[in-house]
Amino acid sequence: MIRDVLRMGDARLLRIAEPVPQTLFGSAELQALITDMQDTMASLNGAGLAAPQIGANLRVVIFGVGANPRYPDAETVPFTILCNPVLTPIGPEMEDGWEGCLSVPGMRGLVPRHARLRYTGTDERGQPIDREVSGFHARVVQHECDHLDGILYPRRIRDLSQFGFTREIFGEDLADD
Numbered sequence: 243m244i245r246d247v248l249r250m251g252d253a254r255l256l257r258i259a260e261p262v263p264q265t266l267f268g269s270a271e272l273q274a275l276i277t278d279m280q281d282t283m284a285s286l287n288g289a290g291l292a293a294p295q296i297g298a299n300l301r302v303v304i305f306g307v308g309a310n311p312r313y314p315d316a317e318t319v320p321f322t323i324l325c326n327p328v329l330t331p332i333g334p335e336m337e338d339g340w341e342g343c344l345s346v347p348g349m350r351g352l353v354p355r356h357a358r359l360r361y362t363g364t365d366e367r368g369q370p371i372d373r374e375v376s377g378f379h380a381r382v383v384q385h386e387c388d389h390l391d392g393i394l395y396p397r398r399i400r401d402l403s404q405f406g407f408t409r410e411i412f413g414e415d416l417a418d419d
């Protein structure tokens with residue numbers, strides 16, 4: 243079911259989300275939440291969504307970016323369901339990149355993120371996930387996991403002159419990610 247996405251200013255986006263308890267892995271309840279997250283993300287052409295964005299205060303994120311014929315050089319990210327994530331940066335390198343967010347519709351900002359990192363966690367059945375990633379994949383994971391700690395990307399922008407409406411910056415409306 244497609245759910246409403248909370249928007250910046252809603253206090254529920256500022257909470258520290260609760261870990262998914264062991265008892266919830268493999269349950270119909272968790273599967274229903276994830277199905278709603280997938281439906282909602284797909285309906286908005288998003289690259290990722292965190293459970294708090296639909297009002298569920300749990301440490302669950304989903305993300306994934308398929309091949310887009312309009313952007314043949316864009317990096318793809320495998321569709322992933324990630325519960326109770328732990329992120330560990332690899333090395334000191336940071337990279338600036340433009341981000342949008344379904345909770346901040348119509349806008350983009352230039353955000354520094356760790357260029358490489360390892361992330362661990364589990365899928366919705368409790369099976370372990372352990373990956374080392376870089377570039378766009380690393381950026382998407384950092385953006386989504388920030389939502390679990392109540393952080394929206396505008397708080398990460400270092401130079402607020404690099405924050406504005408997508409159409410004004412890029413000359414066209416783009417998906418909100």
Ligand code: NI
Binds near residue numbers: 343344345385386419
């Ligand atoms: Ni977001």
